[in-house]
Structures are given as structure tokens and as C-alpha cells.
Amino acid sequence: MADNCCSSAEEPVAIENNNGCxxxxxxxxxxxxxxxxxxxxxxxxxxxxxxxxxxxxxYRIHGMDCPSCALTIEKGxxxxxxIQEAKVNYNxxxxxxxxxxxxxxxxxxSEVQKLGFTAKPLIQKRNIRTYDVVGMDCSSCAKSIENHxxxxxxxxxxxxxxxxxxxxxxxxxxxxxxxxxxxKLGYKASLNTNRNKSTDTLKNKEGYGFITFSGILLALGFIxxxxxxxxxxxxxxxxxxxxxxxxxxxxxxxxxIKSRSLDMNVLMSAAAIGAALIGEWFEGATVVWxxxxxxxxxxxxxxxxxxxxxxxxxxxxxEAWVRVGTELVKRPVEEVSVGQIIVIKPGDRIPLDGEIxxxxxxxxxxxxxxxxxPVDKLIGDTVYAGSINESGSIETKVTKLVQDTSLSKIxxxxxxxxxxxxxxxxxxxxxxxxxxxxxxxxxLIVIVIPPLLGFGTWGExxxxxxxxxxxxxxxxxxxxxxxxxxxxxxxxxxxxxxIKGGAxxxxxxxxxxxxxxxxxxxxEGKPKVSEIExxxxxxxxxxxxxxxxxxxxTHPIAKTIVRYAKDHGVQANSGELFKNIVGKGVQATINGVxxxxxxxxxFEDLRVSLxxxxxxxxxxxxxxxxxxxxxxxxxxxxxxxxxxxxxxxTVKALDGLKQVGVxxxxxxxxxxxxxxxxxSNETNVNRYFAELLPEDKxxxxxxxxxxxxxxxxxxxxxxxxxxxxxADLGIAMGGAGTDTAMETADIVLMADNLEKLPHxxxxxxKALTIIKQNIWFSxxxxxxxxxxxxxxxxxxxxxxxxxxxxxxxVIINAIRLLKxx
Numbered sequence: 050m051a052d053n054c055c056s057s058a059e060e061p062v063a064i065e066n067n068n069g070c071x072x073x074x075x076x077x078x079x080x081x082x083x084x085x086x087x088x089x090x091x092x093x094x095x096x097x098x099x100x101x102x103x104x105x106x107x108y109r110i111h112g113m114d115c116p117s118c119a120l121t122i123e124k125g126x127x128x129x130x131x132i133q134e135a136k137v138n139y140n141x142x143x144x145x146x147x148x149x150x151x152x153x154x155x156x157x158x159s160e161v162q163k164l165g166f167t168a169k170p171l172i173q174k175r176n177i178r179t180y181d182v183v184g185m186d187c188s189s190c191a192k193s194i195e196n197h198x199x200x201x202x203x204x205x206x207x208x209x210x211x212x213x214x215x216x217x218x219x220x221x222x223x224x225x226x227x228x229x230x231x232x233k234l235g236y237k238a239s240l241n242t243n244r245n246k247s248t249d250t251l252k253n254k255e256g257y258g259f260i261t262f263s264g265i266l267l268a269l270g271f272i273x274x275x276x277x278x279x280x281x282x283x284x285x286x287x288x289x290x291x292x293x294x295x296x297x298x299x300x301x302x303x304x305x306i307k308s309r310s311l312d313m314n315v316l317m318s319a320a321a322i323g324a325a326l327i328g329e330w331f332e333g334a335t336v337v338w339x340x341x342x343x344x345x346x347x348x349x350x351x352x353x354x355x356x357x358x359x360x361x362x363x364x365x366x367x368e369a370w371v372r373v374g375t376e377l378v379k380r381p382v383e384e385v386s387v388g389q390i391i392v393i394k395p396g397d398r399i400p401l402d403g404e405i406x407x408x409x410x411x412x413x414x415x416x417x418x419x420x421x422x423p424v425d426k427l428i429g430d431t432v433y434a435g436s437i438n439e440s441g442s443i444e445t446k447v448t449k450l451v452q453d454t455s456l457s458k459i460x461x462x463x464x465x466x467x468x469x470x471x472x473x474x475x476x477x478x479x480x481x482x483x484x485x486x487x488x489x490x491x492x493l494i495v496i497v498i499p500p501l502l503g504f505g506t507w508g509e510x511x512x513x514x515x516x517x518x519x520x521x522x523x524x525x526x527x528x529x530x531x532x533x534x535x536x537x538x539x540x541x542x543x544x545x546x547x548i549k550g551g552a553x554x555x556x557x558x559x560x561x562x563x564x565x566x567x568x569x570x571x572x573e574g575k576p577k578v579s580e581i582e583x584x585x586x587x588x589x590x591x592x593x594x595x596x597x598x599x600x601x602x603t604h605p606i607a608k609t610i611v612r613y614a615k616d617h618g619v620q621a622n623s624g625e626l627f628k629n630i631v632g633k634g635v636q637a638t639i640n641g642v643x644x645x646x647x648x649x650x651x652f653e654d655l656r657v658s659l660x661x662x663x664x665x666x667x668x669x670x671x672x673x674x675x676x677x678x679x680x681x682x683x684x685x686x687x688x689x690x691x692x693x694x695x696x697x698x699t700v701k702a703l704d705g706l707k708q709v710g711v712x713x714x715x716x717x718x719x720x721x722x723x724x725x726x727x728x729s730n731e732t733n734v735n736r737y738f739a740e741l742l743p744e745d746k747x748x749x750x751x752x753x754x755x756x757x758x759x760x761x762x763x764x765x766x767x768x769x770x771x772x773x774x775x776a777d778l779g780i781a782m783g784g785a786g787t788d789t790a791m792e793t794a795d796i797v798l799m800a801d802n803l804e805k806l807p808h809x810x811x812x813x814x815k816a817l818t819i820i821k822q823n824i825w826f827s828x829x830x831x832x833x834x835x836x837x838x839x840x841x842x843x844x845x846x847x848x849x850x851x852x853x854x855x856x857x858x859v860i861i862n863a864i865r866l867l868k869x870x
Contacts, residue, residue, distance in 0.1 A: 106146050107144065107146075108143065108146065108157065109143060109144075109168070109169045110137065110143065110161065110168055111169070112165065112166040119137035121164060122137045122161060123136065125163075126144075126160060126161070132148060133148060134147045144161070144168060158170070177206075177217055178217070178220070178224070178240060179215055179216070179217050179218075179240075180215070180227065180238045180239060180240055180241055181215060181239050182237065183237045184235060184237055185209075185211050185236060188478060188481075189310070189311075189481070190313075191209035191210065192209075192310055193305040193310040193314070194207075194216065194234055195209050196309060197233075197304050197305070197310075198227070200307075201222075204220045204221075204222075205220065206219045213535070224240050234300075235297045235298070235300055236301075259293050260294065260342055263290040263293040263334075263337075263341070264338060266290040266334075267290050267335065267338050269286055270287045270330075273286065283330070283331075284330050291321060291325060291330075291333050291337055294334070294337040294338045294340075294341040295318065295321055295337035295341075298314045298317055298318050298340060298341070299314075299321075299322075311486055311489060313522040313524050316521055316522045317336065317337065317340045317522065317849070319518050320515045320516075320848075321333045321337045323511060323514075328508075332844065333845075335846035335849070336519070336845050336849045339846060339850055340849055343853025343856065343857065346853075364435035365398060365399075365435045365454070365456050366382070367382060368380060368382065369382050369385050369391045370392045370393070370394075371391050382401055382451045385447055387448060387449065389446070390406065390446055391445055393438045393444075394442050395410070395438055395439070395440055395441060395442060396437070397437075398435060398436070399434055399435065399437070399438060400434055401447050401454060402431070402433055402434050402448050403448050404429065404445060405426055405427065405428050405430050405431075405432060406428060407428065407444040408442055409427050409428070409443070410425075410441035410442075411426065411439045412426050412432055412437065412438055413436060413439055414436045417433045417455055417459070417545065423439050426443070431448070433454070434449075434451075434454040434457075435455075435456040455799075459547060462547050462549060472551075473555060473820055474531055474534065474551060477526060477824065478527060480523075481523040484526075489521050492514045492517040493514065495513055495514040495517055496510055513839065515845055516843050516845055520834045520851075523827075523831075524855075524856045525830065525855035525859045526824065528856055528859055528860060529826075529827050529859045529863070530820050531551075532864070533816055533863035534820075536865075536866035536867045537812055537813070537815075537866045538551075538554065539867060540867050540868075540869055541812060544805055545798070545800050545805055546796065547797040548795075548796050548813075549795050549797075553796060555817060556777055556778045557778055557796065557809060558813035558814045558816065559817075560810065560813075561759050562711070562713035562715065563760070563763060564750060564760060564761070564776065565714070565716050566718070566746070566764040566769050566772075567719075568718065570763055571696065571732055572693040572694060572699075572728065573693060573694050575693070575694075576605060576606060576692060577609060577694055578690070578691055579674060579690050579691065579692040580669070580674070580690040581687065581688075581690075582687055583686070583687040584661070584684075584685055584687050584688075585686065586686055589619055591686060591689070592613070592614050593620060593622055594644055595614070595679050596610065596619060596621045596622075597623075597624040597639055597644075598636070598645070598646040598679070599635065600624075601627045602629065602635050606675055606677060607635070609691050622639050623639070624639045624644075625638050630645075630647060630651060633650055634647015634648060634651045644686075645678075645680055646677055646678070648678065652685065657680060657683070657684070658684075658685075659685065665688060666688065671723045674690040674692040674724075675690065675692070676690050677689045677691065696802055696803070698804040700731070701804065702802075702804050702806055702807060703733055706810060709811045710810075711810060713736075714734040714735050715734060715737065715753065716728065716734045716736075716737040716738070717746050717749055718739055718740075718741060719740065722740065725739035747772050750772050751775060754777070759777050759778075761776055761777065761778040761780055763803070763806070765781065765782055765783060778796065779794040780794055780798065781794030781797045781798070782802070782803070783799075796809060812869055815866065819862055823862055826858065826862075830855040831855075834848060834851050834852075
């Protein structure tokens with residue numbers, strides 16, 4: 050959709066108004082829409098408001114799987130008295146509603162829900178800033194930051210994502226104020242801008258000196274207690290160690306309690322202070338030191354997973370050589386506009402998407418598409434920002450601004466994907482939110498009730514209660530899933546595969562059947578001449594006549610024959626009186642004789658004898674090839690057969706899918722059964738559905754689902770959109786440079802082939818395995834620790850070690866996905 054003031058092809062913001070300079074880029078099942086505008090760092094958020102009478106309000110509809118769903122919603126809403134008009138566009142998944150009076154957004158959402166769909170209003174442009182936050186080591190830290198900032202009057206809305214280390218916040222106060230408030234909790238925030246390198250430099254390094262010093266004090270106190278040093282001196286040493294290591298968690302705990310959060314800082318601080326109060330100074334010092342050390346190690350480990358996205362950001366250079374007249378001028382890429390000419394020298398990275406207007410080269414597109422072999426590029430070919438110019442110097446005309454390049458879209462989509470919670474993660478977070486307060490209350494009961502009833506001393510039960518407080522921290526559990534998902538999505542992106550969220554990563558791991566569109570997916574989608582049989586004349590003469598006949602036709606088969614003739618240096622004859630015969634072929638007069646090229650029906654109508662060629666034609670057609678017969682009204686001069694060739698990577702990719710446990714491979718095609726059978730035999734698919742119209746593919750997907758399969762659909766993201774939406778998982782091919790593919794599917798293969806699909810399915814299954822390993826390991830460690838508390842076998846420092854140690858093991862296990870091949 051065109052725009053008045055922004056160069057973007059995305060959809061305009063919801064409400065029709067006079068400031069319509071904003072475009073929204075919508076994710077599947079998202080309640081939040083990230084906006085790419087003329088002004089940066091803005092988002093469109095869903096809010097409940099009451100638009101005025103007659104104002105048009107737009108909603109995003111989720112759940113429609115065919116155009117009839119759109120009609121159902123329209124009819125349902127148009128019957129309601131307070132709605133003047135309702136229109137649903139299936140292609141854009143948008144609902145436009147005009148109210149007769151003040152229109153309640155909630156009431157429209159409710160009505161749409163009754164019809165079996167979900168509606169989310171797209172209302173207001175807000176100034177949303179994004180910050181990088183360093184120091185969080187589990188999702189409870191993110192929750193504490195959210196709760197604290199939500200209590201500040203100048204903060205309107207805030208969302209902190211632990212997985213990506215990002216905070217999105219709408220605030221009226223200054224950036225410095227926000228940074229200061231976050232620092233009170235013991236974390237570091239910096240405003241994220243385009244090409245912001247702050248996350249690379251913003252490390253939590255000053256804590257290393259303190260942790261080292263307090264560790265030395267802890268060791269000195271321990272040695273001193275066995276070497277005659279007075280107990281007062283060792284106590285003072287332990288107290289200093291507690292203050293040094295415990296300052297940050299206690300400060301964070303104070304603000305967490307203030308904002309009614311029960312995070313691990315609260316639990317650990319309570320345990321350390323409690324240990325000191327009952328005279329267990331060594332235990333208290335050990336608790337805070339191990340906790341601080343664990344935090345540093347966890348932060349370093351989690352940062353490794355976040356680097357996968359920062360490495361993507363660093364791929365494209367920040368400057369470009371722009372041709373201005375006869376001179377070359379180096380300019381920041383943000384200042385380069387569409388249509389300008391840039392020069393890329395051999396060995397340089399390409400700064401912006403463009404079209405080659407001069408020069409030839411080979412380009413390493415691995416950073417974008419994951420292809421291992423450089424691709425030859427000629428004049429007219431597209432090159433992508435972030436790819437590497439391997440050989441020749443080239444000049445390109447810029448086709449996309451820096452914020453619209455394929456690389457920028459990949460980065461944006463991957464970041465959004467990492468921020469989405471997978472079903473498993475959502476469940477774990479809910480479980481932890483219940484588990485922690487329950488164990489916290491249980492710890493208080495353990496501290497108070499037994500000694501009141503005369504079962505042991507206060508000191509004994511306080512100690513056990515403090516150990517229980519430490520065990521209440523669910524850090525390893527809540528970190529088990531997000532780090533694995535971030536690592537897997539980062540790995541996939543590095544290999545040219547976009548997975549749009551943890552939910553789709555989990556779905557991919559459960560897929561046992563994949564349906565493929567044939568043309569352009571299993572095959573090249575570009576027919577080639579496969580066989581020529583001349584009758585009574587030479588092969589070159591036959592091709593020359595065919596070239597003459599087909600040169601004026603726009604049919605794909607005709608173009609294939611013309612291309613073959615040109616490639617083989619065959620010249621066309623002089624022809625005249627060209628005529629297209631609809632559904633049958635073409636004719637032209639050559640050397641005074643009318644010649645024809647077409648199908649067998651054309652020559653049957655001309656009453657030409659077909660006795661010698663009919664069996665040959667049927668045999669060729671049974672092989673899945675298209676036959677073009679060349680002749681006159683008196684005789685057949687020859688046959689040219691044309692076939693779409695199977696991609697070189699198809700058979701290997703399908704075999705790879707079977708090896709990773711995808712048992713059912715299905716081909717969907719509009720071709721006849723003969724062609725379908727031939728292609729299925731060559732590719733080793735299990736079954737095929739032939740002679741399908743686009744809408745019939747949806748029926749085929751539903752049939753497979755009824756048979757009990759978890760079905761993925763692989764297509765080109767355009768005419769396969771209904772089938773992609775119907776399948777349990779939609780996979781689009783050729784995402785590089787194709788906006789539709791990126792927006793339509795749940796997973797996008799950036800290269801225009803299937804070779805990365807087995808890796809994607811294997812990666813998904815591996816991610817699910819690691820997530821399960823992490824969850825079970827975390828639960829078992831907690832369970833064992835709980836059992837060991839009551840006999841008195843679990844000391845405080847062992848409890849901390851079990852928590853931070855388990856968290857580290859879980860993170861290290863998840864990070865393996867970054868290196869998975």
C-alpha cells in the first residue's frame with residue numbers, strides 16, 4: 050500500500066487520521082505491533098478506548114483460515130445495532146468498524162470472540178523507547194524491574210524481556226531518569242538506537258573486583274577460624290565480605306519488596322541476613338559470595354546467546370561509497386536514499402540492498418540465506434545488505450533504505466521471535482509464580498511453628514527455614530526454556546532460517562508430516578526443453594521453425610523454446626501473420642506456408658494424420674512432460690517436449706527429513722496425475738495430491754490433519770497463503786527480498802531451496818529435548834534439596850550452590866544449541 054511520506058510498503062496505522070505517516074509490521078498471534086515509522090522507536094499498542102461516533106476503527110483478526118471466515122465475521126457484526134458498517138479483509142486480516150454511536154472496543158472484541166475468532170484493536174501511536182538491560186539472570190529480575198517502573202507516575206507502560214535483555218517503555222521523563230531507576234535495582238540500562246553498540250561494551254565488569262576481594266576475605270576468615278585467630282576478628286572479616294558481596298542483592302531486594310515482587314534477590318538476602326542474625330557468619334558470607342559469583346557467571350553465559358543477534362547487526366557496514374557525479378563519497382548508510390548509486394569493491398560487505406547496474410561478481414550470501422556456495426551476480430540481479438562481494442567491483446542502485454533491507458527485517462523478526470514466550474515457557478513462569486510464594490510461606494512456617502511446639506531449638510529451625518528460602522528460588526527452572534529458545538532461534542537465523550517465535554519452534558519439533566507445493570518448491574519452477582524429435586527435417590530446422598512460431602507468444606512454454614533456441618545459436622526464420630489459437634497453440638506463415646505449434650488437440654482439429662506420433666506423445670505425457678507438436682496442415686514435422694526440472698537439493702533434503710523422523714512427505718500440485726506420479730517417484734515423497742486448485746490445497750491439509758498428522762506446509766508464501774495458514778506450521782521459501790514470504794509463514798527459509806529444512810526440524814527437536822532435560826534437571830535438584838533440608842544435611846552454602854550451580858548447568862546445556870550443526 051502506498052504512503053504519502055514514508056518509503057515503505059507496509060500497512061498504515063489503524064485509525065484513519067491526518068498524521069498517517071506510520072506503518073505497522075504485524076506478527077502472528079501478537080497483541081503488540083511494532084511500527085517502522087519516519088520517527089524511530091515507536092510502537093502501536095492495543096488500548097481500550099471509546100472512539101467517537103462515525104469514526105473508523107481497525108482491528109487485527111486472528112484465526113481466519115479462509116475468505117468465508119471473513120464473510121462470517123462481517124455478517125455477524127453488521128447485524129449489531131451499534132455498528133453502522135463492518136468490513137473484513139481476509140488477505141490483510143483486518144476488520145474495519147464504523148459505529149453508530151460511541152463504540153466500545155471491548156464489545157467488538159467480545160462479539161468477534163463469540164464467532165470463534167480473536168480481534169485486537171489497533172489504536173494509538175505512542176512513543177515507545179527500547180533499552181538494553183544488563184545484569185538480569187532470570188525472568189524474575191525482569192518482573193522486578195517492571196513492577197518498580199510501573200510505580201513511577203511518569204512511566205505509562207513497560208515490558209522487560211529477560212531472553213533478549215530488552216526493555217520497551219513509554220515514559221514522559223528523561224532517559225537518564227529511567228537509567229537511574231533501573232540502576233537502583235542493581236541493573237544497567239542504556240537506550241537502544243539504530244546501530245547501537247552499547248550492548249557490546251555495557252558489561253557488568255566492575256563486579257569482578259568486588260567478588261574477588263570478598264572471596265579472598267571469605268578464604269581468610271575460614272583459614273583464620275582454624276589457626277587461632279579470634280572469633281571476633283573472623284566475624285568482622287565475614288561481615289565485611291557479606292557487605293561487599295551482598296550490597297547489590299540487598300539493594301535490589303529492597304526495591305523488589307517495595308514493588309511487591311518476590312524475586313531471588315529477596316530470598317537470598319533474607320537467607321544471608323538470617324544466617325548472620327543466628328550467628329552463622331561463615332554461612333551468610335558464603336551464601337552471598339556464591340550468589341554473586343553465580344550471577345556473574347550466569348550473566349556471561351546468557352550474553353553469549355544474545356550475541357547471535359548482535360553479530361547479525363554488525364554484518365552490514367555503517368558507511369557506503371556513493372557515486373556523486375564522477376566522484377565517490379563515503380556516507381553513513383542512514384543518509385543514502387533509494388535510487389542512489391553505490392560502489393562495492395571486491396572483499397567488501399554490501400551496505401544496502403540494491404540492483405546491479407554495472408559489473409559482474411560472485412557474492413557470499415551465507416549471512417542472509419545460509420547458502421554455503423557464493424552466488425554469481427550479473428547486471429539486473431539483486432544483492433543484499435550484509436552479504437560479501439567476493440570478486441569483481443560492482444555498482445548498484447539502492448532499492449531499500451537501511452531500515453527496510455532484508456537484513457534489517459531479519460534482525461527485527463528474530464528479535465521479535467525471541468521476545469515471544471513459548472507455551473512451555475509460559476507454563477513454567479506461571480508455575481514459578483505459584484511455587485515461590487508457597488515455599489516462602491512454608492519457610493516461615495518451618496522457622497516459627499516447630500520451635501513453638503517444642504520440636505528443637507529456634508536456631509536449628511531458623512537455619513532450616515533459611516535453607517528452604519534459598520531452595521524457593523526457581524532460577525534454574527525459569528531460565529531452562531528461554532535460553533534454549535533464544536539459542537535455537539539465533540542458530541537458525543545464522544543458517545538462513547527465520548523461526549518467528551518459541552511457539553513455532555516447539556511446533557516444528559512435533560511435526561510428523563510435511564506437505565510441499567510442487568512448482569517452485571520441489572521443482573525449479575522454470576521449464577526446460579528436455580527432448581527434441583525431428584521428423585523428415587534436421588533438428589536445427591525444427592528448432593528454427595519453433596523459434597519463429599513461439600517468439601511472439603507470452604506463454605511460459607513458448608518462452609522456454611525461444612530461450613533454448615537462443616542458447617544454442619539457432620536463428621529464427623522470417624515469419625508473418627502470427628496468430629494465437631487460445632488453449633491450443635500458435636500459427637504463422639513461414640515461406641508462404643502456414644505452420645503450427647501446439648498440443649495434440651490443435652492438430653486433431655486440423656485433421657492432420659497423427660498415427661505416427663500419437664503413441665509417442667502419450668508416452669512423453671505419461672512421463673510428466675509437456676508436448677509441443679510442430680507441423681503444417683499436411684504433415685507433422687517434429688515434437689519438442691518440455692519439463693520442469695527437480696531442484697538439485699530436493700532429493701537430499703527430503704531424505705534428510707526422513708532421517709530426522711518426518712515420516713510423511715506429501716506433494717500438492719495442480720498438474721495432472723501423470724506428472725505428479727513421475728515427480729513423486731523421482732523425489733521419493735510418500736504420496737501426492739494432483740489436479741488441485743489453490744483452494745483445494747487447504748482441503749488436502751485438513752485431510753492430513755484428520756488422519757492424525759501434525760502437518761507443516763511448505764510453499765512460496767504467496768498463492769499458498771491459505772494452505773500455509775491452515776497447516777499446523779507454515780514454512781515459506783525464498784524469504785530474502787520477499788516481504789510476503791516473511792509475513793505469511795511461521796518459519797521462513799531465506800534461500801530459495803529446501804536444503805536448510807532438515808536442519809530446522811532437527812534443531813527444533815534438539816531444542817525440545819534440551820528444554821525437557823533442563824526442566825527435569827531443575828525440578829530434580831529442587832526436590833533433592835527439599836528432602837535434604839529436614840534431616841539437616843543441606844547447609845545454606847550447599848543450597849545456594851545447588852541453585853546457582855543448577856542454573857549454570859541449565860544455561861550451558863541450552864547454549865549448546867548455538868553451536869548445533
